[in-house]
Amino acid sequence: MEKIGVGLIGTGYMGKCHALAWNAVQGVFGGKLKPELVMLATANEELAAARAKDFGFAKSTGNWRDMLADPDVHIISITTPNEFHPEMAIAALQAGKHVYCEKPMAPSFAEAKNMLEAARKSGKQTFLGYNYIQNPMMRRIRTLLDAGEIGDVLQVRLEMDEDFMANPADEWSIRSGAASGFGALDDFGVHTMSLLMALNLRMAKVLCQMSKPYETRKDANGNKKPVETYDMATVLIELANGGNGTIQLNRSAWGRKGRIALQVFGSKGSIVYDQERMNELNVYKAEGDPAAQGYTTILAGPAHPPYDRFIPAPGHSLGFNDLKVIEVSEILKSLQGEEASLIDFEEGIVIEGLVQSMAKSHEKACWITV
Template sequence: MELGVGLIGTGYMGKCHALAWNAVGPVFGTKIRPRLVHLADATDTLAKDHAAAFGFEKATHNWRDLIADPDVAIVSITTPNQFHAEMAVAALEAGKHVWCEKPMAPAFKDAMRMRDAANASGKVAALGYNYIQNPAIRHIKRLLDDGTIGDVYAIRLEMDEDFLADPALLFGHKNQSASGYGALDDFGVHPLSLIATLFGNLEAVMADLSKPYAARIDADGRPQAVETHDCANVLIRLKSGISGTIQLSRTAWGRKGRIALQIFASKGTVTYDQERMNEFQIYIAEGPAADQGFRTILTGPVHPPYDRFIPAPGHGLGFNELKIIEANEILNAIDGRPAHLIDFAAGLEIERAVHAMAHSHKEGHWVSV
């Protein structure tokens, strides 16, 4: 059974969605087979070129045409954040399933609109939180659920990259408050998606945001005050009683895709770093003391759905392949089966936490989520 896919946006994540829709069938042997039907980009030329490159049948400069296309059953939205709400709501109202990149929207009320539209539509409405799809993260979830490491009491999460680390970079969109708070919404949502998946909801937060570089030179050589915060340190408390921290930086020289996770529990410890996404570490306090240590476990076929890609362990999946797993979960959801996804309702809680963090920074004290 085929289902038509429409893709709006052709940047980093646009290509990533296209590759995932193209690959999910043969990788998972899915019953539903996505067909790459319609692609929308800023101009007709861009749209045509990308449609040809990615293998879509039709191209348009007008995303509303794509949404109106009766051959399209699923819409992938990978445009800049400020367009998500309008497009997602329109697609849902047109009766399409929606796969929208994170975060939902700069303004909380727009995110709420998206959630409401999803509820009203009865369609699948999922967000692109692909890190939760990693077989390593899924196995960590099993370790938590089956009690292997006991009761979790503390967590620490760090997300760091260095694309804004160079002080000589020109003043740009990400330095303007129009783009959001800074690291908090740009990055914070990823650790929050892991927390939502592994540990449940937040109760209270207390954030400290900072600006490594107060000003940057613009294209005309004039200094402009930076309006966003590239770094954030956050104290968190979860409803479950877990204490923790989230630390974020878009200016951390040398970090390229670090999402480091430390989980402390009554029987052991688990650590993970996205930069080495095919492994994780467990320490379990059992057996002879002289032989206890952190185990580095390479993911393999015993960590599903790794097995759908490669039958041999330790050979490694890539970032893009997490998106293929996500696409398969969306097909599961469309097919009415249980799906491991962050839908618009769960995503709204992530956005709520982000806004609470920003608020706590301004207030200088704890804020309930």
């Protein structure tokens, strides 16, 4: 069993998620390449030390640059706020480390391109944390599409909705500042683009409208401060195959907690999925007796790999964190030269480019060819 040394920067939402996944992957998947948790970094040195113990990292540091020089670290997980991605990723690549960076790549397109350039120069592998594509049900959809089970794809609809920005009484935060990006579009909307990519549904043209549900929010002193980002974005799309569709993004959608609703209409059937019920897939096939036709709700099970690596019994439910474990297992496959389902910086820049095109189409209020 070979080992690969892991460095992790960040201990928040995604930091913990990465740590758990790196820790779990060998137990779940076995495999020849075993991750070794070498170093954990976060600005607060004490916190780094405490979390390193919890997460099982051998060393910790308050200075993430410490891991650049550490020969035991072969890959660096970057889970800090987006604005830090470029500096960290480029430094890591220049230090000869593989990079596993949370999405999106960077707040600006220029920085994302710098990251890609660094990746190309380094010869190292890069991976982006588009974990929703790892759901076995999403792979099942890809299998169905590739096999033509619903015929030609005529229309696709994607909705991604959460409500963490829905409360108008919540204070102005970094997410309302232009420095954080456009808003829903890049903050979480990139996930929907990764899904289309994973399903091999490429966009040809886009027309986007972004909106601010609340024009101002109160700052800590109770003064009104203008909101600079768009909590809602809606995109008309034309697909490269002649089909069409929509992407609707809303992080102010009261009641929606983790919704990524997908509808794919084809010439022979259709597919419906919702991330809030991530272990279910609904498939309609226009064949046979009309009296027997309807959507079939398939529960995730061992017939949908790699569900079987987690649980041998069907219908017992994977969870959100399990998707990260699958993502990490794909990374290990990639590092061993095997084919893997992942989005690297080359693919990631395509997503970032889509974001730019969408934002531009919003500004110009017209269709943009991507």
